[in-house]
Amino acid sequence: MNQWIILHSLEGLILAMNLPEARWKGKTMEDLFDGAEAVIGESGSATLRCKPEFVSMTSIESDMVAKWKRIQDQYWLELTTASDSEAYPENLLKELFSNDFPFRQVFETNQAIKWILDPETGKIVYANEAASLFYGYSREELLSMKITDINILSQELVYEAVHGAALESRHYSLFKHRLKNGEIREMEIYTGPIRLNDKVLVFSILYDVTDRVEAVKKLEESEKKYRSIVENASDAIVITDRGARLLEVNRRFEELLNYSKEELLSFTLEHVLDSNSWQETLKIMPNLIVGKPVTLQRKFKSKEGILIDCEVNAVLLDSDKAMGIVRDVTERNRITKELEKSLAEKEVMLREIHHRVKNNLQVIASLLGLQYENYEDPTLRSVLLESESRVKSMALVHSDLYRSDNFTDVDLKNYFGSLSFNLIRTYEASQRIMLDLEILPSKVTVEKAIPLGLILNELLTNSIKYGFPGDHTGKIRIRLETDEHGLLLKYEDNGFSYDRNFLEKSGSIGLQLIDILTRQLRAKSDFKTDDGIKFTLRIPE
Structure with missing residues (x-):
């Protein structure tokens, strides 16, 4: 035939x-x-x-x-x-369904879906058991059907594909097929012509790729969403290979450097970084670790040659690609420099203020000292000496701040140590009174430091004058602790005991000053006079 x-x-x-x-x-x-x-x-x-x-x-x-x-x-x-046309159907079917048909064994022993179509009519001439099981039709039902009963495309498009396969112009198709239960599946079809009795038929091998198509679709949707996020991000984003060649950039990166995407994708990082930034980048690239971002400061170079200060969060995506999220920090750097300049000016001003306050207080202390030398009345001299020590305790705070890099906080350990030893020397008692200081490092504001200094000044003055009068010797112990409630000042001496009534009758304003300053600090105090003086002060945070 x-x-x-x-x-x-x-x-x-x-x-x-x-x-x-x-x-x-x-x-x-x-x-x-x-x-x-x-x-x-x-x-x-x-x-x-x-x-x-x-x-x-x-x-x-x-x-x-x-x-x-x-x-x-x-x-x-x-x-x-003309002589063979009438014999065609019988001859074809006889050979097709003969036990000697060479394809029959291949069809039945392989689990892939296979069938043979007549390209003229679209009829399913032969189908294997795998096709019957997959589509849900019996073998007899399939052999009574046409491909258009299964393929959901229009009849014209289906026949166009079948005819293309018969003419060997089309070997692969992806179609939607309807199963007997109505379910639609994505089918990948490989086709080619075969001859039986010189009749051209179409042999097809079919694979169900529904799950793969759905996975690809989800992947494409995910990639589309990712691209949308990247493309519309407020920060510039660039992806490079190991050779620093630009593989992908978003719209913000184009706007930042004023290049088109086509131009940028023909560059390497060397083209868009200044020379120093490029050399630093070459050093860091071999040390990047997958999934561990690093933050870098780099200068990018625009199309017009303008240098742009940028902060880059770089991360290695895999062994071949790195991504950089680039943010223009030119304005931020400008503001930072202005703030640093302003802060430096304020530091100079504060240092000068503390210096002048300290000098003014020292002048007052010196005047009080001169007055002390000009009077012989013991009571008046005592008042002047106490006033001088109070002024000096305040001046000491400003002296410490003037020498410090921190103009707001006072180190109590240094402050209390200097104040205590200076006062002992002022009263010429350093040979007979021993100081035992245990001050834990702690810092407080000027607003707290000055009242605390004045309180300690009054306690020391009272101990020297009334606890160790004349040539009496003894020991003064000062403790400063910190806990979750704030500061705890403990002061005690082993000198003579005296009570509040004694101090009030003596005309001293020391206890009154301590009470006023305690309220100012919103603190709580406890004053005991058994076996010397024991004073505690709880200062809240």
Whole structure:
């Protein structure tokens, strides 16, 4: 049996044929057959008389029986010799379903879905058991069906694909197929022509790729969402390879450097960084670790050559790619420099203020000292000396702040130590009174330091004057602790005991000053006079 398939245009130009292209290229139906244009219509069959051109192409001298079908703007023709046309169905089926059919064993032992289609009718000529199990139809049901009963595309598109497979112009398709239960599955189909009794059929192997297609779809959606996020990010984003070649940039990166995306993707980082930043980048790139970002300061270079201060969060995405999130910090750096300049000016001003306050207080203390020298009255001299020590305790705070880098906090350990030893020397008692200081490092504001200093000044003054009068010796112990409630000052001496009434009668304002300053600090105090003086002061945070 001899069979040929011809695909031609409405004008009769041959578009495809199951013969080598060199034989039919440029031919028309009029070149091959007598009166073909007169009989071929929408669909049907007729006997066509062969011209010498067709005889030379096929070596067939017999007239041809043509069956045709119009598919949009083309005709699909199947031609067989007149003598074989009637015997075709019986001969084909006999060979197709014979136990000797060579494909039968391959079909039945392999689990891949396979079938054979008649490209002229779209009928399923043969299907294996795997096809029956997958689609849910019995073998008999499948062999009574056409491909258009399963493929959900239009009949024209389905036949176009089948005809393409028969002509070997199409070997792969991705279609949606409907199972017997109504479920739609994505099918990947590999096709090719085969001959049985010189009849051209289409052999197909089908794979269910629904899950793969869904996964790809989700991946594409995820990538689309990722690209949207990256593209519309407020920060500039750049992805490079190990060689620093720019692989991807977002819109903000284009705007930052004023280059087009096409221009940027032809560059390496060297082109968009200043020389120093590029050299630093070369040093850091080999040390990047996957998933561990590093923050860098770099200067980028715009298309106009303008240097832009940028902060870059760089991370290695995998062994071949790195991503940088780039933020323009030019304005931030400008503001930081202005703040640093302003802060430096304020530091100079505060240092000068503390210096002048300290000097003024020292002047007052000196004046009180001069007055002390000019009077012989013991009571008046005592008042002047106490006033001088109080002024000096305040001046000491400003002296410490003037020498410190911190103009707001006072280190109590240094302050209390200096105040205590200075006062002992002022009263010339350093040889007979021993100081035991245990001051834990702690810092307080000036507002707290001055009242605390004045309180300690009064306690020390009272101990020297009333606890160790004349040449009496003894010991003064001062403790400063910190806990979750704040500061705890503990003061005690082993001198003579005296009570509040004694101090009040003596005309001293020391206890009154301690009470006032305690309230100012919102602190709580406890004053005991058994076996010397014991004073505690709890200062809240």
